Amino acid sequence: MTLAPGTRIGPYEILGAIGAGGMGEVYRARDTRLDRTVAIKVLPQAFSEDVERLTRFEREARTLASLSHPHIAQIYGLETMPPDATALVMELVEGDDLSVRIARGALPMAEAVAIAIQVAGALEAAHERAIVHRDLKPGNIKVGDDGTVKVLDFGLAKVMDPSAGSNPDLMNSPTITSPATQMGMILGTAAYMSPEQARGRPVDRRADIWAFGVVLYEMLTGRRPFGGEDISLTLAAVLKEEADFTALPPDTPAAIRRLLRRCLEKDPRRRLSAIADARLELEESASDGGDGAVVPGARGRTWRTPALSAAAGLLAGMAILAIGMTLRLSPPPPATVVRSEIALTSTPLVIDGNRGFWIDPAGTEIVFVGQAADQPSRLYRRRLADDVPTVIPGTDHAFGPFFSQDGQWLVFTQLGRLKKMPAAGGGAVDLGDVGGAAGVGFLPDGDLILNPNHGEGLFRVPASGGPRAALTTVAHGLGEAGHHWPHVLPGGTYVVFTVEIDGKTYSEARIELLTLATGERRTLIEGGTDARYVSSGHLLY
Template sequence: MIGHDLSGRYEILSRIGGGGMALVYKAHDVLLNRKVAVKVLRQQFVNDEEFIRRFRREAQSAAALSHPNVVSIYDVGQEDDTHYIVMEYVEGNNLNEMIQERAPLQADEAVRIAVQISDALDHAHSNHIIHRDIKPHNILIGNNGRVKVTDFGIARAVTSSTITQTGSVVGSVHYFSPEHAKGINTGEKSDLYSLGIVMYQMLTGRLPFLGESPISVALKHLQETFEDPRFVNPHIPQSVENIILKAMRKNPSERYASAHEMLLDLDTCLRPERLNEPKISFADFHDMEETRVMPAIRGDAGMSSTSAGRERPDPKAAIASDTGKWMEEEKKSQGWKKPVTIVGVTLLLLALLIAGFVWLLDKLDPEEVDVPYVVGLSIDEAYKELQENGLRVEEPLIREFSKDVPKDHVMDQNKKNMKVKANTHIQLTVSDGPELATVRNFVGQRFKTVKEELLGLGFTEDRILVTEEHSEEEADIILKQTPADGEQLDPEKDEIAFVVSLGRETVEMPDLVDESLSTARKMLSTLELVLDEEDVLYEPSYIHEKDKVISVDNFNAGDRVPKGSNITLRVSSGPPADAKKYTFTVKISPAVAGKSSEVRIDYSDATGENITGETRTITGTVDIPVTVVLAPDTVATVTVYRDNQFMDTREIRYEDLNGSGGPGLTIPGEETPPPSDGGGDEGQETAQAGVDEGNGETEGEGEGSGGE
């Protein structure tokens, strides 16, 4: 089974226990994402239809129990020949393991455990469910100290075919009540007897009755007394011993009247004024059904002279013998006097006796009546119909959940389409309507998780209504629910509505890169986003001008941002302190004098690669200033194109910028006559780098590109 997905929902993880009827596994419920315990019926019982029917019926009855000290039953199902029950998984040990390791337990701990078991039994008995198999193996102790009683109703399912299976009775016979051992119907007080034995074992570390076989132990429950608990463990308070003695009385009428009465006694038994109370006493009780050794019945004719000689004279036999002799003598003395009179009187008396007997039978034998079919009628209508036909309704009614039969209407009857004696009791099974689910408080939980739980209870998606709204809660959190906590719903008919948070209202994050800081503030304020002064981070930049936004740290452009969110900006403080700007002039003429040419100047520097700095149309010789920015240990390049043809390029090194300037570029036209020797010096001087309109001053600052 380990590794198997039972019914496609329960993933079997490991085996955690087992008994004569079933094996118990730890499993994972993949639908509700929780750990569960799965009890699987042993294979030797899968063909016993009567057992399976009772097994499932009683498991469903136990599922109706809802108590903190009862292991909850979640599901009952079948996959092929595998019958299983899914129940609450309790992290901890069972009481039997605790007794084996630590017994005898302290009185206060044993009483605390017994109180919780009694509380569970009180709840079960009030719901007409009798455990019938209370023993330490069926008592789970969670790691938090909570006591959980398991296997409610399962012991009821044991039939005659299972009582003989090895292990199915041996494990429980030490906790049988006397009436259980007799094989008669057991009631609520049988569970209290078993609880008394559990307390005895917790406080003494031993069982009250031991034997070589289950039968011998069962006989001891019927016939023998047990050692007082205080004789085994003198540290047990007298008040606690009194509870054990009363719970373990062989006569059920001398035990506690109910689990609730025993619970009240346990609640007060450790109070100081009760610890040394007198030992409880009971009147002598002789069970007429108890097993006795009786003398053999012997007839005189079959006795030998030797054995007859050893028999003690029986006074009654002697009297009978004397009486017989007297009657024989009397008969001889009277002879045959008045025989006709004696015979006549005898015949008359016999005739009268027969006539009276016939008359009495006629009076005692009630008439037969037809049983009306009341299935589908309401309870009141069924009562009326049966009573009008001279029949009675057996109490209590059997009540079961039904999806198809309305509440308080008859689902089934045990006798139908037949004749029965008048005043016969008819057992009715009445509908409790569909099994309702109690709504708990889902507010504050994630809707996705709650939805899976509701689907597991039988709700469909169209009956789980959702309204979404913005709130301060994060998205998918349930804000409201209708109906409220504690109400009951039919999962197959009723609706449940939720208001679910969408989180805070969001806006689209704008692209703020290269926007001025003041413009960015206005844009963010319009969108109800917050920009605090401490969230403005300045840093130098070769690319972005001073007070321009470099980036948004915590969001990207286009992101959905909740209103009221804080935004962090990185803003340019201008070029670094060690950056240098350098401006020089490009003197260029048209390709053909008197005609126009297209001029393009590209440059690369610390601000970027292959930047188009200047594009213009010229018809004569012009001076075009070009400004570049350099970082330490870098080189800037300036490239000139005329009419889309490469003309020349110039490199500027950071370390060459010592303030003395450097040569510019001169690009003459193709048909322009070359300058004379004297004019060459003049032209070179005009194109001197850093010269502004021939004034010979080197610029330390300038525009980002020439001509602007």
């Protein structure tokens, strides 16, 4: 079934064809409800006519749609097409797949390891939900221009029944025989099949670990470890031959050679049993390379690309930052418990809760935006030792207050202008026009880092005002919608900030680290916003 541009499938409008394969034809489409671009895979007619397989697929699709991970292409749902066709709606992932990159030759060690870590993270998330990919191969791995990886078609091979006979590239066909889940039938792509798959035996997550090893080997060498002129010879190689590990680059770390041998162990009982172990091994290998940039991460590891952000170690909304070689932090002082009561007064006061208050670094007072009856909004100061708040003079129509890290300055927006005044009180310094600063960070020399308008990048502003210098550029073509909430880490060398993602909520944003000296950006956390460093050595977000 070929769909012309303009064809409607439920709320989706076909924009054009992307490609076709054994698993169906794929189209680019527009979601008219959410105004986003998606991919639609129209399943083969024979598949849609098989009620049993279609029912099984709908059940599997519900499970697959529950997978939410930064390195897994999201499944949005199923749509029925008259008279009896079925379409799968998925996240559209732009860019070439890994097979295109490998066709140009072996990948550099650092790039291959970075991609492998992201693929391992995706498999780990799926395996935790008892989902096995079953068809992992370079053609199902998309790599963006920024190095971000997305794994496609999780679990689809289990319930698909394509015809491989007419496929000109049978070595990359999604399946070899059918039906997909019946005992004794071969499932998967021949060159990446585990020996148990090749024998038609039941498979588990260890089949994915085998395929992961094949992909990693191919990235490092530029060729597959098991090949042949046709499917039968390829399957024979998978069953009988050993991978040629002498083909690996001479500088391949011993740990990666050892990992490949464990992944490509023909006996699944002797094979690596958990993909998380592969991820950890690769991360350790990346850290031992010695030339990666130091990023706040567990035990002062070195990290090479934004792709490694998934290992930041999220725990109850808190990322542990052992700054290690970059920052020498003294132990935090003993915490002081502060208890305070807010007394109600006869004067009505509306408090703006949309980032409308800030606690000073010493923890002794709160500044917030409030508005009494028949009065403009103002900044109010409420010292915890006092009973009632007081107005800060000169702050009519102000909002968005921020303290400097040392507590000496208070920054706010007032009638479209950015202002700075001494926290103890006094005249304000005009720092220029802003549409509404989405966060302000203070550098040790007094300069400020801010996002002046929603949708823009970060800029550096002189302490006394003046021309701004751009620090980051929003990659709108890669789905970024703006850079917000900068926070300068101790020492003034690094800045953490939030990358808003187009069409997603702030809970789905990304927290990155900016190196001011070089402009290099690295991802710390996927799925977070508004990070703040605290003296215990943690990021709160």
